[in-house]
Amino acid sequence: MLVDDSAVVRQVLTALLGKDDSIEVIASASDPIFAMDKLNSNWPDVIVLDVEMPRMDGITFLKKIMAIRPTPVIICSTLTEKGAATSMQALAAGAVAIVTKPKAGLKNFLELDAGDIVQAVKAAAGANLRPIRAMHATAPIHTLSTPTTNTAYPSIKINIDEVIPALDIHATSAMAVTTDKLVAIGTSTGGTQALELVLTQLSRTAPGIVIVQHMPEKFTAAFAERLNKICAVEVIEAKNGDRVIPGRALIAPGGRHMQVKRSGAQYHVEILDAPPVNRHRPSVNVLFRSVAKCAGRNALGIMMTGMGDDGALGMRDMHDAGAETIAQDEKTCVVYGMPKEAVKLGAVDKIVPLDTIAQLIEVYGNR
Secondary structure (H helix, E strand, O other), X not given: OEEOOOHHHHHHHHHHHHOOOOOOOOOEEOOHHHHHHHHOOOOOOOEEEEOOOOOOOHHHHHHHHHHHXXXXXXXXXXXXXXXXXXXXXXXXXXXXXEEEEOOOOHHHHHHHOHHHHHHHHHHHHOOOOHHHHHHHOOOOOXXXXXXXXXXXXXXXXXXXXXXXXXOOHHHXXXXXXXXXXXXXXXXXXXXXXXXXXXXXXXOOOOOEEEEEEOOOOOHHHHHHHHHHHXXXXXXXXXXXXXXXXXXXXXXXXXXXXXXXXXXXXXXXXXXXOOOOEOOEOOOHHHHHHHHHHHOHXXXXXXXXXXXXXXXXXXXXXXXXXXXXXXXXXXXXXXXXXXXXXXHHOOOOOEEEOHHHHHHHHHHHHOO
């Protein structure tokens, strides 16, 4: 079901989703009041929901849905700071994905991103909502986002080797262990809820953390700001040159890649303006390969809930370079995609439930 006050959005999304044989748009509505009437007769597997609508806003409607009959909801939000802030509230209420839309050129934008929108709906349809409900029962949790391409490069897709050359295992494995350790985390669908659970459990002395969460530009800044208010560790959207230090978590900015560099025993991040790698920007593969190259066995790699396979190759690089690697287990993932692909490549040392990851990070940092 599509719920959006824009007739153009409803028309375009209906046409795009209808092209996929596995998706049926059973209804559309211009606001939540009309949607409520239609839900009484036919309940969908997935709801695509605008957040700013007349008569009833999307967040209020979302809360009603989650109270009555928890259903995967994708937020269709404008790519603005206001849209990002509002979407964070929707994520906190239990939504499972974000699809962004610009203020202008809407039809062209949605058609360019048709593949991502279709995949987001399919991922939402198969999402495991049990972890979301369990975490909402104990604390206010934000949920997730969805892989995004960057519209500056709508038709360009490159391989990771074009951003970071392939790993030289001999050079990496020869690096000495230092007192400066780092943790690299990759996640996508279901990731914001999972990250919040992990980061809020960490102490101020936790090792430095670098994170790629698939999320559109502008949204990562709002996400980091909200996390920073509730975590003991400092959580910030990464800027070029930021140091990776204990007690700090750096989140890759939406729409740009992030890699780690090493200067002596110290680590810092470099923010790259490069095309998407296999549809993703930021890319977990880019981050993980950079960590493998500059940190080797001084790093801990963590793959959490997410759709697709981004990060699997990079985690294998980390594993081959001597880093410890863990993956979130299927039971606690909203979507068991990225961890599963890393496991299939033999890149994972341990498979663990979400609620043990923070403890493992603390143990790793105290060795």
